[in-house]
Amino acid sequence: MEWPACSPDLNPTEYLWYQLERAARARVIKWDAIPQQCVTKLVTSMRRTYQAVVAVCDT
Template sequence: WTMQIVTARLQEVGVPHMVWPAMSPDLNPIEHVWDQLKQRLDDRTPPPRDLAELRVALVEEWNALPQNNIMRLVRSMRHHCQAVIAANGGNTHY
């Protein structure tokens, strides 16, 4: 329901959009960022012992993520989209 409202509003104000395959991780760059964050948390010595330490560690590691990694993910989206289109919404090598 919410998606229909958002789609209608975007069309109403003339915002172009691309049809997105519903289950395509190929088009979700945040998943790669979560992977990087998880790896950084796994590499911490000592690891967080409780929720309070985990919260502090998450904020520290999030702030320490290299911006060039994130920008590389953003810049790669054109190629990811082209690969998904070429695969008719199917799996790609990404």
């Protein structure tokens, strides 16, 4: 089958890329929806988590 040059509307791969782009954009929106309080709590807990891992590994 011959494909006309520069015809993304005839190329099913272009539709797949479009769907992938839409999914990626949706994830960005979800990422932005995470409350800052949750991010702060995770960051501040890292010291305690790290110390717990080191304590287990040292025994």
